[in-house]
Amino acid sequence: MLAxxxxxxxxxxxxxxxxxQLRAQHQAGDFVGAAKLLDQPDTIETFGERNQLxxxxxxxxVAMALNEDATTxxxxxxxxxxxxxxxxxxxxEQAAQWVLNDTVVPYVAAPYEDMYVNxxxxxxxxxxxxxxxxxxxxxxxxxxxxxxxxxEYLRESKALKEKAGSAYQAxxxxxxxxxxxxxxxGEFIESPLGTYLTAxxxxxxxxxxxxxxxxxxxxxxxRAQPKLFPNVDAASFAGLSEKAPxxxxxxxxxxxxxxxxxxxxxIGPIAVYSLPVYFELPRMVTRGSAVxxxxxxxxxxxxxxxxxxxxxxxxxxxxxxxxxxxxxLPLIYERTMVRYLVKAGATVGASEVVAQTxxxxxxxxxxxxxxxxIGLAVLGTxxxxxxxxxxxxxxxxxxxxCVLPSDVRRVRLHYLDGGGQVVGSTAWRDVRFGxxxxxxxxxxxxxxxxx
Numbered sequence: 171m172l173a174x175x176x177x178x179x180x181x182x183x184x185x186x187x188x189x190x191q192l193r194a195q196h197q198a199g200d201f202v203g204a205a206k207l208l209d210q211p212d213t214i215e216t217f218g219e220r221n222q223l224x225x226x227x228x229x230x231x232v233a234m235a236l237n238e239d240a241t242t243x244x245x246x247x248x249x250x251x252x253x254x255x256x257x258x259x260x261x262x263e264q265a266a267q268w269v270l271n272d273t274v275v276p277y278v279a280a281p282y283e284d285m286y287v288n289x290x291x292x293x294x295x296x297x298x299x300x301x302x303x304x305x306x307x308x309x310x311x312x313x314x315x316x317x318x319x320x321x322e323y324l325r326e327s328k329a330l331k332e333k334a335g336s337a338y339q340a341x342x343x344x345x346x347x348x349x350x351x352x353x354x355x356g357e358f359i360e361s362p363l364g365t366y367l368t369a370x371x372x373x374x375x376x377x378x379x380x381x382x383x384x385x386x387x388x389x390x391x392x393r394a395q396p397k398l399f400p401n402v403d404a405a406s407f408a409g410l411s412e413k414a415p416x417x418x419x420x421x422x423x424x425x426x427x428x429x430x431x432x433x434x435x436x437i438g439p440i441a442v443y444s445l446p447v448y449f450e451l452p453r454m455v456t457r458g459s460a461v462x463x464x465x466x467x468x469x470x471x472x473x474x475x476x477x478x479x480x481x482x483x484x485x486x487x488x489x490x491x492x493x494x495x496x497x498x499l500p501l502i503y504e505r506t507m508v509r510y511l512v513k514a515g516a517t518v519g520a521s522e523v524v525a526q527t528x529x530x531x532x533x534x535x536x537x538x539x540x541x542x543x544i545g546l547a548v549l550g551t552x553x554x555x556x557x558x559x560x561x562x563x564x565x566x567x568x569x570x571x572c573v574l575p576s577d578v579r580r581v582r583l584h585y586l587d588g589g590g591q592v593v594g595s596t597a598w599r600d601v602r603f604g605x606x607x608x609x610x611x612x613x614x615x616x617x618x619x620x621x
């Protein structure tokens with residue numbers, strides 16, 4: 171039984187193998203290859219109906235990296251609809267989750283993923299020039315999401331306590347519980363990039379009050395969470411609330427590195443007589459980025475080069491995702507512990523019933539030991555951490571604005587490391603401005619690198 175358990179732990183499902191392949195493509199910056207892989211019928215079948223939301227998220231993220239704005243909006247719009255429809259599991263799905271594990275139910279987006287759907291859609295709408303009625307819609311959706319997600323956390327916490335009953339108290343008394351408690355409970359960290367884009371969007375559409383609110387909210391978040399944003403210079407965004415519409419006709423956004431993913435932390439397997447000990451918990455791993463800053467370069471009609479903007483770090487996406495994940499982890503831990511205790515208790519109880527029918531103490535010991543091994547086999551085949559997550563998220567976001575002269579024809583970005591050395595450059599991108607005033611135009615250039 172122990173040998174079988176070890177084999178089961180080492181097995182890789184087709185979905186897990188596919189996730190590893192997509193992760194490798196992301197880290198290599200092979201977004202074209204990832205798009206081809208995701209569009210293959212076999213890949214779509216492997217994701218299946220249960221993980222269709224994940225497919226939409228990943229396909230939308232890859233489209234964002236490839237500057238396919240229409241595909242980005244299309245896929246993430248479908249993803250957002252799926253999230254809205256399936257925010258909660260059905261009674262049947264909940265039963266499967268409590269009996270088996272979290273992986274057997276349809277994927278429900280993590281709060282930070284729900285948030286970045288709107289951030290990416292806002293970026294795509296801005297890049298395609300759809301501010302009013304496009305980016306503004308996403309900005310308003312994003313502004314309301316924080317309260318929705320906070321209420322959802324509190325509702326899930328209450329439901330867990332009611333459903334688990336006495337087993338919940340036992341889970342709380344576990345010494346391990348202290349590792350997964352956050353002092354801020356259900357507080358939700360908003361995306362600074364999303365808030366920044368909101369301010370810029372409303373600045374260009376003339377909604378000055380919304381611009382001021384977004385600008386203030388951005389500074390408050392940065393200053394209230396210094397550990398979360400240690401490398402972000404909040405002072406460089408201090409004037410965002412009052413920034414004039416004619417102060418910029420170009421916005422540059424650099425998305426760098428690879429976002430976080432999940433791995434399993436395993437407790438066990440060990441058996442103490444009839445008591446089996448084995449369960450898994452997800453742990454988030456952040457990958458970061460070698461890029462520490464970026465700058466924009468422009469070329470005019472005469473071929474002359476101009477350095478036009480310095481891009482500043484606005485968000486460590488990995489840190490925001492990790493913080494929001496940490497605030498969800500107590501719920502995951504509590505549910506796992508309750509489920510584990512119920513399963514382990516059932517096997518212990520069955521072993522004791524059989525052992526009490528025997529008079530010989532050695533036979534009783536043997537029955538209890540075999541019961542513990544059977545319990546381990548049951549737990550090993552059913553307990554599995556849910557490692558599903560949105561793979562194609564970047565690690566960092568850098569932003570900058572400027573006024574480009576009307577004779578500028580193309581622009582590109584240079585990525586810099588901590589020493590100011592160029593570690594990569596983008597291809598030239600064409601830029602065209604109409605005859606209107608600067609205040610009414612915004613060319614948005616979004617570039618993505620896995621560096």
